[in-house]
Amino acid sequence: MKSTVTYLPVAAALIALVITVALTRDYSDAPPPGLAKAMSPVDWNTVHQNRDFFPQPIGHVLEDGSEKLNKKRRKAWFSERHRAPPRVDYKQVERINGLMQTEKRNQLALAPATAMDTDAPIPEWAERGSSNQAGRMHVATHSSNQTLLYAGSAMGGIWIGEMDGSDWTPIGDNLFGGAHHMVTLSGEGSEDPDIVLAAADWGAIHRTTDNGQTWEVPGGLEDSWNNRRILKTSEGSETVFVLMNTYWEMLLMRSTDGATSFTSVYDFDEYPGDVWTARDGGNNSLYIIDAGQILRSDDLGDNWTPVGDVGASSDEAELVGSEAGAPRLWAVLHDGNVLNLHRSDDAGATWTFVTIIEDYWRSLAASITNQDVFVWGGVEVFRTDDGGATFELVNSWGEYYADPVNMLHADVPGIDVLLDGAGQELWYISTDGGLYHSIDLLATVYNLSTDGLRVSQYYSTLTNAEDPERVSAGSQDQGYQICGPDIYTEDLIEFDQVMSGDYGHLTSGDGTHEYVFSVYPGFILAQVGLTDPPAIIFMDFPANENFAWLPPVVADPQNNEDFFFCGTHLYHYELEGSTWTHVLWSSLDVSTEDPDEYISALEFSPVNPLKAYMATNRGRLFYSSDRGVTWTQSASTGPEAHYFYGTALLASITDADTVWVGGSGYGSPAVYMSTDGGQTWEPHGQGLPDTLVYCLGEAPDGSGRVFAGVETSAYQRDPDSDEWYDITGNTAPITIYWSIEALTAENTMRFGTYGRGIWDYRLDPDHLGCYPVQDYDGDGVDCETDCDDHDKTIYPGALDECDGVDVNCDPDDPVETDGDEDGFLACEDCDDGNPAVNPSAQEICDNGIDDDCDGVIDSCYGFAATSGDCACDVTPGRTFPSLIVLVLESFF
Numbered sequence: 001m002k003s004t005v006t007y008l009p010v011a012a013a014l015i016a017l018v019i020t021v022a023l024t025r026d027y028s029d030a031p032p033p034g035l036a037k038a039m040s041p042v043d044w045n046t047v048h049q050n051r052d053f054f055p056q057p058i059g060h061v062l063e064d065g066s067e068k069l070n071k072k073r074r075k076a077w078f079s080e081r082h083r084a085p086p087r088v089d090y091k092q093v094e095r096i097n098g099l100m101q102t103e104k105r106n107q108l109a110l111a112p113a114t115a116m117d118t119d120a121p122i123p124e125w126a127e128r129g130s131s132n133q134a135g136r137m138h139v140a141t142h143s144s145n146q147t148l149l150y151a152g153s154a155m156g157g158i159w160i161g162e163m164d165g166s167d168w169t170p171i172g173d174n175l176f177g178g179a180h181h182m183v184t185l186s187g188e189g190s191e192d193p194d195i196v197l198a199a200a201d202w203g204a205i206h207r208t209t210d211n212g213q214t215w216e217v218p219g220g221l222e223d224s225w226n227n228r229r230i231l232k233t234s235e236g237s238e239t240v241f242v243l244m245n246t247y248w249e250m251l252l253m254r255s256t257d258g259a260t261s262f263t264s265v266y267d268f269d270e271y272p273g274d275v276w277t278a279r280d281g282g283n284n285s286l287y288i289i290d291a292g293q294i295l296r297s298d299d300l301g302d303n304w305t306p307v308g309d310v311g312a313s314s315d316e317a318e319l320v321g322s323e324a325g326a327p328r329l330w331a332v333l334h335d336g337n338v339l340n341l342h343r344s345d346d347a348g349a350t351w352t353f354v355t356i357i358e359d360y361w362r363s364l365a366a367s368i369t370n371q372d373v374f375v376w377g378g379v380e381v382f383r384t385d386d387g388g389a390t391f392e393l394v395n396s397w398g399e400y401y402a403d404p405v406n407m408l409h410a411d412v413p414g415i416d417v418l419l420d421g422a423g424q425e426l427w428y429i430s431t432d433g434g435l436y437h438s439i440d441l442l443a444t445v446y447n448l449s450t451d452g453l454r455v456s457q458y459y460s461t462l463t464n465a466e467d468p469e470r471v472s473a474g475s476q477d478q479g480y481q482i483c484g485p486d487i488y489t490e491d492l493i494e495f496d497q498v499m500s501g502d503y504g505h506l507t508s509g510d511g512t513h514e515y516v517f518s519v520y521p522g523f524i525l526a527q528v529g530l531t532d533p534p535a536i537i538f539m540d541f542p543a544n545e546n547f548a549w550l551p552p553v554v555a556d557p558q559n560n561e562d563f564f565f566c567g568t569h570l571y572h573y574e575l576e577g578s579t580w581t582h583v584l585w586s587s588l589d590v591s592t593e594d595p596d597e598y599i600s601a602l603e604f605s606p607v608n609p610l611k612a613y614m615a616t617n618r619g620r621l622f623y624s625s626d627r628g629v630t631w632t633q634s635a636s637t638g639p640e641a642h643y644f645y646g647t648a649l650l651a652s653i654t655d656a657d658t659v660w661v662g663g664s665g666y667g668s669p670a671v672y673m674s675t676d677g678g679q680t681w682e683p684h685g686q687g688l689p690d691t692l693v694y695c696l697g698e699a700p701d702g703s704g705r706v707f708a709g710v711e712t713s714a715y716q717r718d719p720d721s722d723e724w725y726d727i728t729g730n731t732a733p734i735t736i737y738w739s740i741e742a743l744t745a746e747n748t749m750r751f752g753t754y755g756r757g758i759w760d761y762r763l764d765p766d767h768l769g770c771y772p773v774q775d776y777d778g779d780g781v782d783c784e785t786d787c788d789d790h791d792k793t794i795y796p797g798a799l800d801e802c803d804g805v806d807v808n809c810d811p812d813d814p815v816e817t818d819g820d821e822d823g824f825l826a827c828e829d830c831d832d833g834n835p836a837v838n839p840s841a842q843e844i845c846d847n848g849i850d851d852d853c854d855g856v857i858d859s860c861y862g863f864a865a866t867s868g869d870c871a872c873d874v875t876p877g878r879t880f881p882s883l884i885v886l887v888l889e890s891f892f
Contacts, residue, residue: 070502070521070549071411074476077549080617082692083645084666090692093666095202097689098176098712101734102206105174106214108730121764125731127454128750128758131492133478134434134449135457135755138180138414144187144194144238146421149448151428151435152179154413155735155755156455158198158212163420165437165448171196171212173733173756176712177204180414181230185238185258197240197259199227205242207259219261221253222246229274234281239300241265241286243275252288254301265301266290272316274331280323280368280419287348289319289331294348308349310342320364324371328387332357332364332376341376343388354388365415369425373441377412381429383442394442400433401500405447409433411477432477454492458752459504459550460518460739465511468745468778471495472527473752474503474518480525484532493758498533499525504550509560517553517563524553524565524573526580539580542571546591547598548617554602557609558627566599570614570628588631590616601661602628603649608656613678615646615661623678635680640668650696650706660684662693662708671696671708671724687723688715697740697749699763701771707749707761709737714751714761732759745775785809802827829853 082090136154143150143160151159157172158179172179179198187193188209196212199205203224206215226245233239242253242262250268252275255261266288273290286297288304292314295304310317314333321327329344331351341354359378367373372387381394397410411432418426427438427445434449449455457476464470469488473481473495480503481495503518503525513534516527524539541547545567556562561575564585572585591597597618604627605611612628615621619641621634637644645664652658657677662670669685670693691710699705704719707727714737715724728734736754743750747769749761767776767790770783779792787809788794798807804825806816817826822835830853831837839853850857 073521073549074502081645081647081664082666083617083619083643083664085640085643085668088666090664090666091202093690094692094711095177095204097691098734099204100689101712101728102174102176102215104726105730105734106216109174109213119768121766121768123727123761123763124765125729126760126762126765127492127756128760129454129493130456130473130481130483130495130757131452131454132450132494133456133475133481133497134453135455135476135478136411136413136432137430137435137449137453137455138178139182139430140414140416140418140428140435140437141182141184142418142420144184146419150182150184150194150196151430151448151453152182152198153455153755154178154180155457155753157733157735157756158182158196159453159455160211161448161453165435165446165453166451168452168454170454170733170756171208172198174212174730175206175208175215176734177202178755181227183230183232183240183259185232185240188258195258197230199230199242199244201227203227203244205244218255218259220255221262222251222264228272231275231277231286233277233284233300234279235284236281237284237300239284241275241277241301243273245272252301256300265297266304274317274319276319276321276329278321278323278327279417282323287319287321287327287329289317292317292333294329294344296348307347308344308351310344310351312340312342312351312353314340318362318364320366320374322366322371322374323368328366328371330364330366330374332360332362341388343374355391357382361411361413363412363415363430365417365427367425367441368417368419370441375415375442377415377429379410379412381408381412381415381442385441394445404433404497405450406445408436408445409447409477452492454757455755456495456757457754458738458758459502459754460506461741461750461752461758462506462508462513462516463741463743463750464513465508465744467513468743470513470530471758472506472513472516472518473758474506476502476754479503480518480520480527480536482527482534486532496533499536502550505552505554507553507555507563509555509557509562512560515555515560515563517555519550519553521549539573539582541565542567542569542582545569545598546596548600551598552600552602554604557604557606564602564628566602566614568598570599570602586629586631588622590620594618600663601646601649603651603659604628605651605656605659606653607651611651611656611677613649613651613659613661615649615663617645618642619644619646619663621646621661621672621678621681623674625677632679634674634678637672637681638668638683644668645692647692647694648696650698652704653698653700654702654704660696660706662696664692666690666692670710684717685724687717687725694736694738695740695751697742699747699749700742700744700773701747701763701769702773703771705763707740709740709751709753711736713737727761732761744773745778747771747774747776 084090139152141150149161149163155178157170159168159170161168177200180201181199183197185195193211195209197207208215224244229243231241240255240259251264252266253262254265268290271291275288277286288295292310294308296307297304312333314335316334318332321329326347329348331342333340339357339360341357342351343354344351361378363377373385375383380397382391383394384391395407400407400409409431414430416428429436436445436447438445458473460474462472469485471483479497479501480499481497483493483495487494501520506518508516518525526537528535547567552566554564563573565571568591570586571582573580573582597616600617601615603613610627612624622631624631648662650660658675660673669683670688671685672681673684674681693708695709697707706717708715712734713726713728716727717724733756735756737751738754739752741750747763751759772784774783776789777792779795781795783789786795794807796809800808819832820835822838824838826832829838837851841851843851
C-alpha cells in the first residue's frame, strides 16, 4: 500500500513566503502606530525606539474554522491523556500535588542554606527562554503605588515589570496553578513589598508578602472549586472582595486586613453571579447581580439594597460598569447556550437588551472615562464605542501574523481597565500570545511581551547535536519557532516564530537540523536544511486513520530523510525526489479491540535500531526486533492497564533490552521498566506522586540516570536507587514539564515546559566530570581524548606552534619540551640535550659546536672583542696565527 503525499493547496506559495519573509528582522526605530504620542508618566517615544520588531510568522495552511475546532479537540486530548479509573478526579489529584509543591518551596525558602561537602558535580538549573515569545496570560494590575505592572499567567506564575512592559521579573515560580485573578495591596511596612493576592479559576487563593518567596492561604476562606472575581476598592481602604464557588454555594468574601483573613458578606446560594465596584476612587459602592436582580451596598457589603431587575431569565451572569455613567452597567446573561447582553444607564434600576453575543470567554470590560466604550473577548475582541449600537473587531485573529506587535493575538482570557498615577486610562488585554495594552480605548494596541515575559508553552524542543546554537521548538498558539546563531545567546535565547499554530513531537534521525519533522493537528511539517530561513514543507496525514490530537512522528534512526507516523497503524514516510510518500510499514492494527485505540508513543533502541517499542492510549505495550515491521504484545502491566495512557518511551543508550514507559499514573504506577526487550514490564514509579508522566530522558554520560517530566515538577531516578526524587528544589518553576532532550556535549537535560519556557538541568555545570561522548567545547573530539575540552582550539591533530602551548594534546612533542632545562624549547634549541648550547649561549672558539644555535660552528674567529657574542679571547688553544689565517681567508 503506497500513496503519494502532496503539498497542501497553498503550501508551495507559503514555502516561498517563508523563505523570503519569515526571518527578516526589522530593527525600526519608529514607535508603533497609535502609540507615538507621549504617555505620562511613560515617554513611549523613548521607551520603544530601540525595541526589536520581530518577523512576521506565517499562518498555517488549514481553513479558518480549524482554530476553534482544534481548541475543542485539544481539551479532549488533554483529558484523555490523564486516563484514570472511575471515581478518580485527576484534576483534584494534580491540584493536591501542586499545592504540596508550593508548600515544599515555602519550607525551602525559610530553611537556612547548607553547604554541600562533595567533590562530585552538583547539578544546577538554568532558564533558557524564550525571551521574546509569550504564552497565555490572564490578568494585569498595577502596584499599590501605581508605578509597576503585575501580570498573571496560566502556568507561568506572576511577573513584575515596568509600566512599559520592560524588565519583567518572575515572582510566581513557587506558586502552583497560575494567576487568573489578582490584586495588589500596600506592603505591611513602608519599605516592604506589595502584598499580592492571586487566585486561580479552579479554586486556589494565595497571598505573598515577600515577592513570591513564600505563599500562604488567607484565613477564613471556604473550600472553593472556582474563583470568579477578585476586586479591590479604589477609595483608599484597600478592602478586598473574592467571589468564589464553594462546593455548595457562591459566596462574596471580604477582607479588611491586607487579605490576611476573609469573612462572608453575601450568599448567592447556587447562582453564579458577579460583582463590580468603581475603579476611579470616587466611591466604595458595590454592585452585584444575583439571578437577574441588581443589589448595591454602600458600606462595603454589610448591607445590600435592591436597585433593579434585568428582567430576563438566566443560568449565570457577568457584570461590569463604566464610572463615566451613573454608573452605566453592562451584564451578560447566560440563558442555556444563548448569551444576552443587557445595558443599564441608571445604575441598575432599568435595563435594555442590546444584542446576543457569541465567541465569549467571560472576558468583558467597560471604559472608566467613556460610558459608550465596552468590549467582550473570546477568540477575538469585539468593541463598541456607541453604547452597543454597533460592534466591531479590534482586529481579526489572522491579522496578528502580519503585525505581532500591534495586533492582538487570538484567544483572550482576560481584559483589565485601570488608571495610572496620572489618571490616564490604560487597557490590558491578556491573550494566548502574551499581554497587550492600549492607551486609546483599544483604537490601537501594543504588545508588552516581546522582551522578557518568559511564559512560552512548549510541547517539544530539538537542539542541533552538531551546532547547539540552533534550536527548534513547537509551542501552543505561538507556532513553530527556530533560533539560529544570529540570535542565539548563552543567556536567554530568542526565537523567531515562522509558522503559526500548535506544533509538537520534533524529531531528527541524526540529531541535526538537516531534516526536522513535527506535527500540527492536521498536517506534518518538515524543516529542511540549514539555510536562513530553512525550507518549510507540509505533508498530509494518512487517510482513514484514527490518531492523537498531536500524533507522534519519529525520525528514522537509519535514514534521517525518513520518519514514522503513528495512527492506528504505523506508517513510514520516505523522501523521493522533492516529496515524501508514505507506506504502510506494519500490518498491525491496534484498533481491532477498541476503535478509539491508537499508537501514542514509539521508540527505537539507540544501541540496536532494529529493536523498537510501542505504546497505545489504552495501555497496551508492544516490542519488535525487525524495525517495527512485526510486533508482539508485551505481557500486561497489571489489572489497571486499560487506564494507562502511554505518553513516553525511553530506550537505554547502553542496553538494547532496557526500556522505560511513562504515562498516566492515577491509582497505578506512572512508569514501568523492562529489561528483557519489552517482553515483561515491572512497576518503576516508586517515589512519584499519582500523576501524568509527559516525558522521559536519560543522562548522556552513561551514568544510567533517568529523568521524568510530570504535571508539576521534574524527577530523577539513579540506577542504584529504589525510587524517584524531585529535582526542582526551589529554583525551577512549578509547571508542566512536557518534553525533554539530552544535550550530549553539555551533559544537560533540556526541558520544555508548558508555561515557563525552556529550562536546562545541567548535570555538571562546572565540568568536573568527563565521559566518552562529551564534547563540551564542540571541537569534534570527545572529553576523554581531548586534553582540554573547554578550548576548541586544542585537540589531537591541531597544528602546533613553537610557543610552549600544547594544542595537539601531545606533551612529548618537541614544540613543548625542554629536555636540557636550559629555558629553551626543543623546537628552538639546536641541542636539547646540552644546557650549554642554546640561542642565548656564547659561541666558543675551536670547539666544533654551534653553541649559540645561529647555524654556524665556531663563528667568532677571534673577533670576540667586537662581536660581543663570543668567548674566543678567553678560550684555551686560541692563537694569533689562527687569526692571520682567518684574515687571509677573508681576502681569498
